[in-house]
Amino acid sequence: MSVKTTPSDSVLELPDVSRYDLFLCLLPLPLLSGATASLLAAIPSTVGIALGSLPSLLLLLYGLFVDAPA
Secondary structure: OOOOOOHHHHOOOOOOOOHHHHHHHHOHHHHHHHHHHHHHOOOOHHHHHHHHHHHHHHHHHHHHHHOOOO
16 A cells, blocks of 8 residues: 655655764865865975865864863
8 A cells, every 4th residue: 555745754854963073074174175276286285285284283173172072
C-alpha cells in the first residue's frame, strides 16, 4: 500500500553544527588561499603558505583560548 507524502514530510533536516565544527572547516581556508596566491603571484611558495598560516593560527588560538570549548 502506498502512502502519499506531503511536501512538509520531505523537508531535509540539517544536522546540528556547532561553532567548533565551523572552526575546523575554516582552519585550512587561509592556508589554501596563501598557497593559491603563491602559485598565481610571483612569490615563493614558502612565503605564501607562511602568510596564509597566520590567519589560520589566529583562528585556532581564538577557538582554543578566547572562545574555549566547555
